[in-house]
Amino acid sequence: MTRDYSQLFPGTTPSPTPASRLTQLGWQGFFATQVEADALARTPPVRVTEVHRSGLVALGEDIEVEIPPRDDLTVGDWLLYDADSPKDSVRLDRKSLIQRVAAGRLKYEQLIAANVDTVFITTSANADFNIARLERYVALCLNAEVEPVILITKPDLAEDPDTFVERASEISARVPVLALNATAEDVRNKLADWAKPGRTVAFLGSSGVGKSTLTNALAGTELETRGIREDDAKGRHTTRHRQLYLTANGPAVLDTPGMRELQLTDVAAGLSELFEDIEDLATRCKFRDCAHETEPGCAVQAAIAEGALDPARLERFRKLAAEETHNRETIAEKRAREKGFAKHVKRITKDKPNRR
Known part of the structure; x- marks a missing residue:
């Protein structure tokens, strides 16, 4: 029997048999708008609930499947499950x-x-x-x-x-x-x-x-x-x-397992929100390139002198910002090297004469 997925879309009238398990799994309109109803019938939505070295476990409305390991997937991802070729199941855009x-x-x-x-x-x-x-x-x-x-x-x-x-x-x-x-x-x-x-x-x-x-x-x-x-x-x-x-x-x-180490990368926006008080003060400094150390007219140091800003908070902000920048640049360099090596291998393989 072909399941009716029309009730999963925003603005539709619920069917007599609501998709309770997908609701339990966290299916939302954000994901429903990415695919047509008839496509869901061919490739039903499943959510990755476990990730192991040997593969992934994913659950859907009335199915539980195993999918071969994929580096681009993690717990919580939504897929359109391809029963004929599970490894080629399409991942829906992430909400977060x-x-x-x-x-x-x-x-x-x-x-x-x-x-x-x-x-x-x-x-x-x-x-x-x-x-x-x-x-x-x-x-x-x-x-x-x-x-x-x-x-x-x-x-x-x-x-x-x-x-x-x-x-x-x-x-x-x-x-x-x-x-x-x-x-x-x-x-x-x-x-x-x-x-x-x-x-x-x-x-x-x-x-x-x-x-x-x-x-x-x-x-x-x-x-x-x-x-x-x-x-x-x-x-x-x-x-x-x-x-x-x-x-x-x-x-x-x-x-999740406990994490004793949490290094950050690509979280500049998050740091700006977290330390918005410091960034707001920085906009009032006399010099745009103020390092917030000994420069005249530094609003950040003035706030510290007045007791409005904890100097330890400023130091933590500096440490996190420096770490985030270092990790981001290191990973970007690693990606560039890997991309360059892949191109090199592809070029050698292409130029290598075929041997029979």
Whole structure:
């Protein structure tokens, strides 16, 4: 039987049998407008829910399929599934993309997740709490046009949890901050403003801060959870790969492994939004090329002298901006070398005489 996909398009009258599973997967009008209804019947939409070295797992309205490994896909991507040639399934344009520079000496972009609506940046009210690291996550989200929300877990273990909330709230007026116990019964209610049907939410943060516990609370899963080491508050890895979970009456929920290193690239727009206070001050400096150090008429240094700007925030901004520029240029050079080498191989292959 050919499934009727007409109800998936904006402005259409729902059919008697709504596509509930696609709604659970996060199907939205943004994706529906990219394809005609008759095309969906031939190549039904599926969403990548797991990525493994051996291949991808993707779910659709009434199908579960495996797709050969592809470097251009990540968890959350939507595909038009080609049953005759799964590896050639067409990826729909992304609503958002979260990526980082992969850890290690080799600089390359690592895809984290696609088509996420809200990221819950998760940290604990203990030694894991780090303003500089939280700023990295926020810049990453803002650049991807994903809504960031900071969650501070384990407040019951802190003498004054409100202090952690206050410090996190200073990062950006655009970012809500909540303190919550990941094991409490009110998790769903506290996250209800963001955890709605048809949306996709993700938990990002270090290991041991409660991401899997929060995923269990929202998605009704039974993921393994482990505590932190008492001596240094470092977490133990429990989640081994990124996976998207469906909920009956809520959002699609992405659980991710802890990230101890988060290097940024191509997030200039996100940094501008995150540090808009500093960039606004810079427009008032006497000199357009002001380095905000000892120049006369520097509005940034004046704000520091007046106590309106924390000098540590300025230093963090400088560090992130320099890192972002370095990584972006390094990756661009790597791409150029690879492109040049590919052209060289193609030219040699073309000029090489055929041997019989």
